[in-house]
Amino acid sequence: MLTFEENGHGEPLVLLHGLGGSARSWDLVVPELQKHRRLIVLNLPGHGGSPLTPGAATFDGMVAAVEMFLKTRGITSLDVVGSSLGGRIVLELAGRGRVRSAIALDPGGFWHGWERHYVFASLMGTIKLLRALGNHRNILAKPGIRSVSIRQLSHKPSALSQRFVEQEIRSCAEASNFEDIVRDLTSIPPQMGPAADNVQSVAIGWGRQDKLCFPGQAIRAQTAFPGSILRWFDACGHFPTWDQPSLTVQFILQCLDQERNSDEQRAPMQQGI
Secondary structure, three states: OOHHHHHOOOEEEEEEEEOOOOOHOOOHHHHOOOOOOOOEEOOOOOOOOOOOOOOOOOOOHHHHHHHHHHHHHHHOOOEEEOHHHHHHHHHHHHHHOOOOOOEEOOOOOOOOHHHHHHHHHHHHHHHOOOOOOOHHHHHHOOOOOOHHHHOOOOOOOHHOOOOHHHHHHHHHHHHOHHHHHHHHHHOOOOOOOOOOOOOOOOEEEEEOOOOOOOOOOHHHHHOOOOEEEEEEEEEOOOOHHOHHHHHHHHHHHHHHHHHHHHHHHHEEEEEEH
């Protein structure tokens, strides 16, 4: 069973972190989001203390583990937010008609051609460096050094606390299936959109300065999910939750409010049928 953290009250909102992250990757947005919803913040298989589940070396296995968690917990008609790998997972759930609404922040899976090789080389280079540094890896979080070490992921590394960056570096280094997931993600077909009868409420957020999943991929994501909302985050890299936490919370809440209003409008129509 996946480990998770739970915060707040009200309707559930599931949060899925990116590759090498953990439930703590959402720390910069949880304090505000928990004022509005009951947050269920998962640790994906092999991350943040969650065990390796069957198939945890593949994207499909990760999706299956999340689906099983939600089924076991009896969570239905749910809203989900995902970042990076987590963003691709929530889009897959939306494509399968498993969720009420999906919000994806800089999701992977929309790379074409050479971009696929670039992502593979970038992520494998990162994990090899962390493994090689061992217990000295926190040097990458020190002021000045992190302006270079995490520049690919953050547009403004100096604005992040050293403690937060150390936490993210540690969770990445400890992700036991990191390399397997990278190999799978960069070899499987691109993320597909929904079947015609499984159109869900989908919103996509993207950092304009994303140096891992380039901004042009956002247009492909929106095209794959017709009717989806696309929100750009300025002065923002791969993780809006890092570089623009306040605007990210605002975006998430606006999307959830829009979905709630749509539900309320549909209810009288259904009662009149």
